[in-house]
Amino acid sequence: MSGYYGHSNPHHPPGPYRYRNNATNNRYQRPEPIRPTPAISRYQTDSEQSASRYNSINGNGATQHRQSRYPPSQHHSHNTRYDQTRQPVDNQSYHPTNTSYARTLREGTTKPWVRSSSYSKQESRYGNEKPLHTSSRLSNPLPKRTLSMTSKGDLRPKPELRYAEDPALNNKYHYFNPTLKTLINKDEMHHWNAKKKFPQMGYITVQDPIQQKQVLVSRIPDIKSRDPRSTKEHGPSSHRKLREELTLTSRVPFDKFSVGPPPICELVIYPADDTNITTIQDISIKNYFRKFGTISHFESFSDPNSALPLHIYLIKYTSPNDKLNNLDLPGKSAYEAVKDFNKKECLILGHHFNVILNKGKILQTIKDKTIDENLKKVNALNKDKLPATPTSKASLDSTIPDKPITSKWLDRRLPNDLVRIVNNKACLFVPKTFLFFHGFRIEDFKYKLRRYRYSRVLNHATGIYIVFNDLKECQNCRNIESGKLTLLSRKLHAPIEIKFVLIPPVDTLPTRFGGFDRTSSVTNTSSKGTTTIVKTYNTRTELLEATVQYILEDLSKAINIDIKRRLIGPTVFDTLNPSNYPALMEEKKLRERESKKAAIEEAERKKKEEVKTQDFDIFKLYGGYSRSNLKKRRYSQVSSDNISSISSTNKKRLTKGIKPMAHILNEDTGSKETTPTIELSQGVEGYDDIEELASSASSSEDENELLEEDEDIEMKSESELTSPEPIHGQKIAIEAATAEVEQEDIIPEWYKPSMAEYPETVFPESPAIFKKSIDILDFQEVIKDTEDISILQELLDANETKPTEEMKHAGCISEYAIWKYRENEKNLRLTNEWHLNLNEVPFDVELTKGKGSFKAEGFRKIPDNLKACYLPHRRKLNQPLNTVNQHGSDRPTGNKFTPEPSARREESNDPDASESVSIQEISSSRDNRASNRRFQQNIEAQRAAIGAESDLLSLNQLNKRKKPVTFARSAIHNWGLYALEPIAAKEMIIEYVGESIRQAVAEMRERRYLKNGIGSSYLFRVDENNVIDATKKGGIARFINHCCDPSCTAKIIKVGGRRRIVIYALRDIAANEELTYDYKFEREIDAEERLPCHCGSVNCKGFLN
């Protein structure tokens, strides 16, 4: 049951008030329900009397009209429903007149409140329900809450009454003056039953059957009222006990909806007694009170006059973390602290403290009080002192020093044997008899006095001597402990106080005030000397001299320091400036230059040496002939270059006036002879020359050459031949050819002799001749000059036979055939090259099986391994990735036949952006880690600042360690993940992110995916019960493909208590390399379940599982 009264439950009115007699209920008669104050705070001390509106402290009534959500009207309205007897009653007595309240007071009890007059006129069946409402709205400024009536009312602003100025209105609208806290029309009020007209305890009107009149019948409260309408004999009997006193409701905690000042959450701690506290540190106080709650503010105060700590502390509690939810906490903490103190004493480090709540200005008063006290003490001390000095001065005049020494101090002298040991130090003494009687030991004293800095404790026949190094300390100890220190007596079994006797050092005289002063060795007091000075000077001159001496000492020191710092130091520094020594600088520069030169020379030498090694090839070593010779003679490779070079040489021949056979054949059949002969002759000539020179040339070479030459010529001139198969040595062609040699005056360079260990051919040998099957093109290659042709002609007897028409015709065709063949070869080669360039894999002939047209073939499945040769993305792993579009990068893209989109060139027009991107990527990983950590800390701090767990600030730490990777088409399977920059081994690359699901869910999903046709599995096991599913939701780590020879591995790490899957690099990974790792699928027995692996690695198992 909350503290709120009248809380709309009409059937259970709170409080001891019960509606006993509904029928006779009369608003004015029933006792005012004693509504418990909703805000009796437990934290109010008993001293405070919360004058709630329902206590009538003085019968005058602190009753107020409560303007709350639960207007009492409800209360009454309910009852009035049954109050049918009300109407006939003369209302006049209840409804006061216009001008005044007829507030009837019940004697000695709380009175019912009375509605304001004007509204009372509105009679309603239900009493004043309406007016209640309206008035509640209009009479606004009545104090809203009970609290204002309490002593806490100091804190609230004074209520303002509307219509307060106009008395007429004032009377009309108000009946209570909140400032004066009285009822306005109190004087006019009178007891309702002053004339004793009515029965004391209330009455009901009853229809008197006899007289046919309404009769007042006294109401007997003890009789339970019953509903007259009901037919039951006994009404519903309630078994609730009548409560005689208020039930303490729970304290309403202070929260954001509470109105009014928050409960006090500050404590003031001050010393309870007057003992001198020196050993208390602030921190110990703080720690003591920390157990009640979190301290937000701790302040200790010190005396402004002496700057000594007052040991008055102010502690403020606060609610930790989220202030919003726990506004009540600090008040509670403070209350607990005070309660604790009230229960038991507050003892901190042996000192008593008082703990109170900081109400109002109490802190200030305490502080002021303490400061005043301290001041008084100081003044007292000063006053005492002041008379001392004049007296001491007075004593100066007398030659006899004043020694007001109390005898007891000098009573004790050190025993002689101890004098040495004590060595003129102060000590405390405890007599032996005392010790012996009580059975005290040295250890007891040592323990008890452990806080003091004694040097030793001597056990002597006369007693215990506790020696102190410092006289002050000794005195201190004595003052504190003597008389207060208690040891448990063994004899009496009771604690006994111990008194120490101070034995001062020998050369100190006690002063009047309990101190000791060292006396100088000069005991005669001079005119100048006072008992209080250490050194005495006999004469002024002495003093002066001493002073001068001091001054001179200091002067010498100062001069030395000055010289050192001001003179020597800077001078040295300046002198060391290299510019002071131009000669030396020059030397140094020279040396530097020389060293530089030497270094450069070294480098050059090295370079030269390197260069030289390259040149150590045969031609340089052995060749003495001109390089130009070599260049001309060199035919590098059988390649397109060759073709071009051959064509160029062919051209050369053309330019020299030698026409190709075909042309000549076309022009003039008759003159066919000439051309071969020309060529032949030339060739022959060349050959003759060579023959002479290359004497040791291998015969096979010659033969071959001859053969080839022959065959070549045959091809050109033969008419019979239709197929490109050349090797049918026929000499017809040669016979046909008769050459008239055009003599050339100048021998071409390459025919010139050359110096070589072994004879060399004029033209480099073509490797084609060593092939097993030589085709026409190879053959044509071999024939290099006219000599060759002449030989060939000779071999084939071209000179002799006459070319017939058929032969000519055949010659044309064969020429065409050869050209076609050549073209085909060329095309094929080019195609292969481009294919290789594009796909890095040669075209597999398998693909061309069939009729030749893919379209004609119909639909057929091409196995994956073949796909690699025509699908650009299905390349091997090891090839660097080309399809990853790196914006703005100038990569050589393909060859001249792959269309280079202009778009790419446009992108590369923006180099700055790309550079910056690439530069970012190059930052060191250590810096990255540090900055990531800082970032993480930042986020944590922000989150702490916000206080609430916010989704926005949830940071996946692992994200920060992610390496730059991207997905692209893969050679292994569809898509794959590629590293954009080189990754070192054992570095974390990326986290496998996905939905975290349970084992059972995973199984279900796996089946479902298979059913739906998602053949790929993106389920990754974290542990026995958890699986990460990245099929539909996840990070790009899902793109990493399997490889039997992986570059990465997966590890499970714990971040923030949660398990995560992280991909680490097993080895160093190059840029643009595909990331792979071992899926570690379980081996399937069922052959159909096994998935083939396309990783292409050396040790590929062939299957994923």
Added chain:
Amino acid sequence: MSTINVQTDPAKEFAEAFKKQGYFDQLKREILSKNWKSNNDDDDGTNTTTSVTVEQTIKNKVADSVKDMVDKDPNLIFKNRGTTSALIEAQLFKDDYKKLSEGDNKILLTDFIQQTLNDQELTDGIISKLESIIPDDKK
């Protein structure tokens, strides 16, 4: 708690007062700005035409010493200037400015200092100033 009245040596007090007046620093300055009686004087003790202050002589001597050092070891100038200068300073300072008393224009600094300090004139000056400070009632 009682306290001991400990008074310092009055001589020291007056010395402090003396210093506070500024006389001390004045003295110091005077000494250092005195003219140096160089050893290259003629025996008759006449001053050379260029009267150099003590400070200047010290500086010159120091510079010479440093140059000598550098000549011996040219690498000095190329090293860290701060640390090298500190080291050289220390060397010069120790043993009563021993280093300065070697070489060509050796100056006997410590002797000079002692001389000046023991100078009666100086003492008299100090005393006279002290007289003004120390109250006469102490007589």
